[in-house]
Amino acid sequence: MAPGAPTASARAIADAATIVRWCDTLAGISQDDARTTRVYLSPEHARVNAVVAEWMQDAGLRTWQDAAGNLHGIVDGATPDGPVLLLGSHLDTVVDAGRYDGVVGVLMAIRTVARLAASGPLPFALQVIAFSDEEGTRFGKALLGSSAVAGVWDDAWWDLEDGDGTTLRQAFADFGLDPARVGEAALPPERLVGYLEAHIEQGPYLEQAGQALGVVTSIASARRFSVEAVGEARHAGGTPYERRHDALLAAAEAALAVERICRAEQHVGTVGTMSVEPGAVNVVPGLARFNVDLRGEFDEGRDRVWESITAAFDEIGTRRGVTVSPTEVHRAPAVFCAPALMDAVRAGIAATGESAPAELFSRAGHDAMSLGLVTDVAMLFLRNPDGISHHPDEFVSEDDVALGLDALAVAVERIADDRAETR
Template sequence: MTTAAEVLARCAELDRHSAHPTRLERVHLTPQHAAANARVAGWMADAGLRTWQDAAGNQYGRREGRAPGLPALLLGSHLDTVPDAGSYDGMLGVVMAIAVAERLGDRTAALPFALEVVGFGDEEGTRFGKALLGSCAAAGTWDPAWWDLADADGVTLRQAFVDFGLDPAHVGEAARRTEELVGYLEAHIEQGPYLEEADVSLGYVTAIAGARRFVVSVLGEARHAGGTPYERRKDALVGAAECITAIERLVRPSGCIATVGRIAVRPGAVNVIPGRADFTLDLRAATDEDRDAMWKRLDVELHELCTARGLGLEVVENHRAPAMPCAPWLTEAVVEGIAAAGDPAPMGLWSRAGHDGMAVGAVTDVAMLFLRCADGVSHHPDEEVREIDVARGLDALEHAVLAVAERVERR
């Protein structure tokens, strides 16, 4: 039986499949992706699963339930990474799912569903700038416009499919139908500090954040830095700075999350007053209603600040993803699993980060199990999880599968 120590060792083994010798980077439809799929397929086969790679490059394994062809309970996460990644974001959930399939062993034959494990090929969107490509394909929400997306080397997504040995014309075959699935359970590191602050190993997810992203442009007038007095200035950068601090002031007490991750100034000379400042805004909340209400407040505030300074303001929304509430009945099974692992009153958290469940939720119910990670650090080589937390997570996920079976039997 695969232990928590072995799960962590397998995560470390996956680190070898990296595009760089000194840091972890494994992106969609690359030789490193193929190598990771092959290694995961080997572990799946060792756990008694029938394996295949789907038409979008996702790696699957399946063991039948009490009868062949039953709908499947899907366990898994993703195998791709951000640049200079840690060892556990995504990969831990895949390896834990395989371990749980092995632990269930012959008991799977008594389940009222098949058990499947998936390693999605692209969640992060690192290579082509579009996240959730693997799970969107599985959910049947593929957009043909994505074929023209290109990576930093100019390779299009269409060409990358071909180079990987996939046929773009058949990507629709990766889509799962609602009647094929019972639900989707994902174990994942929290990527936040709340479980550690509470000194608990595990928590359950109430919802996955709904996000909106914007490019905000503050428009002023570029003039000589020495010759223009303050009362004549229309400094776009100062206006943008005031907008950014206002965003934090309004959002911080609200329960939403807002991040300005990039700012660019034109013309960008040391002796020229900035005439234009463009910054990005990523806005997230547990519900779309909370997120959208906060954006309305921000929109009014930013316009008022710019008007007071004689500046223009332009806003372009370039991304919107709805929040994904976790299904109560599946979440109850996860809570029961955490209780069986030793915590009778587990913490519920909304996930500030996005996950494959956001896409999979279009075709079936989803729920998530969170594991404590050191200092909440993620998307960084310092990602760290404790062996005891993985051990409890394995117990919880195994029991959750059995709890799902009880609920399916009662339907």
């Protein structure tokens, strides 16, 4: 290790080894043997909650599952029914996921709470939340678990369906949850001190800066759309080009327009799925479905870019004789981290020996977006070599996890000190 490089405590080094081992264990809780896929209200969701609940209990936390399927663990503060500082992340995954996205933040929170509780009660309770559905993989709507905790559940979501046609309402019942009681998952905002989330960076910027840890300044404003391009299915051999209304080509051109406009406007737009009907080699496609994920640092810029994209869709559709119709399926405002909590995270990183902690805007969404609706939030990013995520190759080193544990513990202590000074 280079002279002056950040160093971790012996306690953090030991805890980091445990966390990496736990990540490996959880990666095996999957609906697929060959890859990690763990979605909301599935048997794997129940299994992972049970395993992590045992680890919470072994660490001295009192545990329960809430009315939306989120797992909680708590260590009481100095005052019964007093304020609560939340820490956490999520346990669900995308399809064919890596083993650290979300998971490492939950496990770091558990070990941090155990470490701090050993020194006696803080002026607030420490509550770890393992959110159940950050990704939105099963029902297409992200942040379901944390939306319930924030008290912003929308009853329109009950009719969402998964790929097998199961509604969210039915999935709740199948999992043993009562849809009528989902409101009980909401936490009282007046008791909350704030929310801290540790997470791997889902980009390359910390690696480029040569730093293990970073302070998040804000979280991307996001909108998602499902889009239908409706043309006309006709014989591939018998239909001349001037008579074709090819839905696939319109959709492909629309996808390129998303990239072109977002690159020019310094936003991020992605077309992640596309399907075609009737899907025969000798038939001009009459229907294409695709989605658009749009992200920006500010809501106003994001919405301006979307207007440019829809104008491009209209032009493409008119020129090709295809109707291109988007429907919004998700909207999340930009969330700005609270300065006082950012200062605490910054102090935590500085305590590891990093003199000038990196500050980053998160282009990825996180459960902190929901919690930011009801309390102050801050995030600690951990270096992810090459920045790859939502992929089996995502990675965080044991050394960086150890540094993150020390930083998170100091951040919580700083929040406790600040609270004591203001009383």
